[in-house]
Amino acid sequence: MTPDDDDVDAARAGDEAAFARLAQRHRRELAAHCYRVLGSPHDAEDALQETLLAAWRGLPGFEGRSSLRTWLYRVATSVCLRQARRRPRLLSPDAGPPRSDVDDLGEPVPGPVWLEPLPEDLVDDRADALDPAAAYLRRESVELAYVAALQHLPATQRAVLLLREVLGYSAAETAALLDTSPASVNSALQRARGGLAQRLPARSQQAELARLGEAGRTALVERFVAAWERADVDALLQLLTEDVRFTMPPLPAWFTGRADVGRFLARRVFATPWRLRPAAVNASLGLLGEQRAEGAWPPGAVVVLGLRDGRVDRIAGFVDPALHAVFGTGSTADR
Known part of the structure; x- marks a missing residue:
């Protein structure tokens, strides 16, 4: 039975x-x-x-x-x-x-054409x-x-x-x-x-997370969130691999390498303040982002961090507003 x-x-x-x-x-x-x-x-x-x-x-x-x-x-x-x-x-x-021009991110590519978190x-x-x-x-x-x-x-x-x-x-x-x-x-x-x-990394994120341990994971996320929220590009770059990738579907632009990613963060991402809330996404380290706008904090992005040898080698920022309903996020007031 x-x-x-x-x-x-x-x-x-x-x-x-x-x-x-x-x-x-x-x-x-x-x-x-x-x-x-x-x-x-x-x-x-x-x-x-x-x-x-x-x-x-x-x-x-x-x-x-x-x-x-x-x-x-x-x-x-x-x-x-x-x-x-x-x-x-x-x-x-x-x-x-990949792009190096941080001013031209292209037009969003609409439709069910992107992998979603x-x-x-x-x-x-x-x-x-x-x-x-x-x-x-x-x-x-x-x-x-x-x-x-x-x-x-x-x-x-x-x-x-x-x-x-x-x-x-x-x-x-x-x-x-x-x-x-x-x-x-x-x-x-x-x-x-x-x-x-042919397409999978040498180690899965579960293996990377296990190697880092609970204390290591907590410390990495805390350092990442603190650096991001104070727009400290130098502190963030210390957490990234040399060949880090930053993608942001449905926008077609993406960046690779600390130099281009750092320039994109400084000139575009941190043009407005952010708040990040840690959340497990795809059984990996994730963050739910809110971006300051007119006295409120509307949803900005769902972020998944990829790890390699204790550093972040991929930042996948999903900026499709339709995803926020899936993750139960909405605009919040100033605190």
């Missing part, structure tokens, strides 16, 4: 409350799966809602040959693949050459208590670099990789989920691994 069994029987008989309990039980992990495939919490939520509607309509035909969880992943993966195939592949935030409350790490290794892997699989690398794979390869290596389904189970053969699954997995390996 599983916690789902009684509710499945009731839901199949038309009990909406029972189905709501089933949906709530699996919502978080399904949302994380949809995000990995699609790279956007907005698109993931749309896919999740379509998944739950399809599951409710299809539940009377669920015969119990697999667990309900596996059946829901089958439905969710099918929905995500349809979405992924009818939209353009996501752009890399560092597509094109994931709030901590949607990170599926429920396996932590029972299987820390599985939880560690799932947190790695929502890191920005991992999800960004996934978006370069064909949609089916993406799905195979996630089902096999993140969710732990066998080749035969994955083939059943995708209505294909184990041989096709194994072939797609081999190609996906090769494509992913």
